[in-house]
Amino acid sequence: MIKKLFLLFLLTCWSGIAQSEDQKQIKALYEAALTEGKAHDWLNHLSNQIGGRLSGSIQAQRAVDYTKAQLDLLGLDRVWLQPVMVPKWVRGTPEFAYLETVPGMSTNVPICALGGSVATPLGGLKAEVIEVKGVEELKALGNAKISGKIVFYNRPMDPTLINTYAAYSGCVDQRYSGAEEAAKYGAVGVIVRSMSLRLDDYPHTGAMSYGDTPVNQRIPAAAISTKGANLLSATLELSPNTQFYFKQNCRQLEDVQSYNVVGEIRGSTYPEEIMMVGGHLDSWDLGDGSHDDGAGCVQSMDVLRLLKKTGYKPQRTLRVVLFMNEENGLRGGNKYAQLAKEKGEKHIFALESDAGGFTPRGFSFDCSDANFEKVQSWKELFEPYLIHLFVKGGSGADIGPLKNDDMVLAGLRPDSQRYFDHHHAENDTFEHVNKRELELGAATMASLVYLFDKYGIVPPKKIKG
Structure with a gap:
């Protein structure tokens, strides 16, 4: 009995220490995002210097060039472009x-x-x-x-x-x-x-x-x-x-070549296990695509920067992907999944932000019950930041083609009450994105990536024949 109590004591102490470490790391991510965040500046350029980024347009190509250059400046282990043919429709x-x-x-x-x-x-x-x-x-x-x-x-x-x-x-x-x-x-x-x-x-x-x-x-x-x-x-x-x-x-023209923009930090312990975050770089042409989905792209870029800024060394390979052609074809998401399969890459986690740059409320998950239980155990870590929504459901269109039984798919869920005021319309513009809300979203995403990288996912149970 004494031995069992002692073991329980040790486990409780270890759990408390681990949670304390997680609290410190998550706090550091939020503080870095809110005081030294880059997402808003990146979005300002995408929105006001480039504008609407319809697939196949000159603006879409300028966005590819700009985001690749910014990822290069972050000092990631690798940054590259992934060619993909996309439709070209003009208004x-x-x-x-x-x-x-x-x-x-x-x-x-x-x-x-x-x-x-x-x-x-x-x-x-x-x-x-x-x-x-x-x-x-x-x-x-x-x-x-x-x-x-x-x-x-x-x-x-x-x-x-x-x-x-x-x-x-x-x-x-x-x-x-x-x-x-x-x-x-x-x-x-x-x-x-x-x-x-x-x-x-x-x-x-x-x-x-x-x-x-x-x-x-x-x-x-x-x-x-x-x-x-x-x-x-x-x-x-x-x-x-x-x-x-x-x-x-309007008219439909021949397909043209465009690109997904990809950057990664190689994992220190399990480099073969890939965790990715992303959004779609294309937008409709009426506004400048700030909420849909410039916000998701710059938040995803900042996830990797924030983890580097706070000194965190990922165990697994962390990858940011800015997908092309989500709006009218999903060519980028399908191409990324196709190449990942051809190369035999092992994706264990994917997180997409494609619901606007409003105040983050939580996440939706497409995963096993065991992995969802793991997420539920982290609720207390998010409560100080008013993140409370953890539900099973959809994740994101671009990461959907990656789905298999061996991974966790997640979607950032901001407050959605104003999203469809701007969705696909002329008023989806930069001034309607709040800087602090955008930064909170980036920090929330970075926190979830950190936790899954540190603790991994629960592998599926193999059924014996």
């Missing part, structure tokens, strides 16, 4: 739209082409409008009511859902596949309510797909601002024969 001249109740009586409304859409005819497109709440309503209406008309998808994000990502998921299908489905019933165009909970005049773009629709049967698709959507809906109720006119000049 063209600004879009224009109006609704017309009677000839000569028109009201302009703000629209923007959806990413990947075809152009309207040279002189624009004008037709009557049929309003629906989602793609599921099309079948009930049929060709007779849809053919020759513009389909207006007007299902809003659900304001009662506290998790705004759930609200977004609940209606984004009308943006992504709305044109493909409407074309089956003879529609000549598609207008989609912007994916935003805010009532304003900013239309929100985003990726859309035509599926297997032949090129000559594809119809133009645009997003309308939330205020514009409400006006159009109210007008149709009073004047069902209202016509809608819009003009856009």
